[in-house]
Amino acid sequence: MPTLTKLYTMQEASEHNTKDDCWVVIDGKVYDVTTYLDEHPGGDDVFIEVTGKDAADEFEDAGHSKSARELMETFCIGELDLSSPAIPELEIVKKKQPTDLAQKLMDTTMQYWAVPVSVVGISVVVGFLYLRLFMH
C-alpha cells in the first residue's frame, strides 16, 4: 500500500514560524499547532522557539503525558521529507566552518594590502626628495 502521507521539507516547515501560523517538527513528523498555541500548558513561545528544527529533544525534556502525545497526533499534517534534511543556509555555514580561520586571514590580507604598499611608496618618494635636496 502506498502511503498518502504528505511530505514537507524542513525549509517549508520553518516558514510557518509565527503565532498566526505555526508548524513544529517532532521526531520527523510535522504538526500544525496554530490552533493549539493558546491552549498549550507549556506556553506558545516554546513552539515559536523550536520552529525550523526537529524538536524531539525539547518535547521529551518536557516530560509530556500519554494524553499529551495522543492530542499531539490530532495536529499531525505530514512527515519530514528526509531527502532534504536541513535548511540549505545551515548546510553552507557548516561547510564553511573548517576554513573559517584561513578565510578570515585572507580577508584581512586583502583588506589591508594597501597599508604596506603605501608605506613602501611613501618611503620611496621621501627618499627621492631627500636625495635631491642634499645632493645639490
Ligand code: HEM
Ligand atoms: C503538538 C505538540 C505538543 C502538544 C500537543 C503538547 C501538549 C502539552 C500538554 C497537554 C501539556 C500538559 C502536561 C502533559 O499533559 O504532559 C504540556 C506541557 C508542556 N509542554 Fe507541551 N505539547 C507539545 C509540544 C511541546 C514542545 C515542542 C515543547 C517544547 C519546545 C513543549 C513544552 C512543554 C512544557 C515545558 C510543558 C510543561 C508546562 C508546565 O507544566 O509548566 N511542548 N504540553
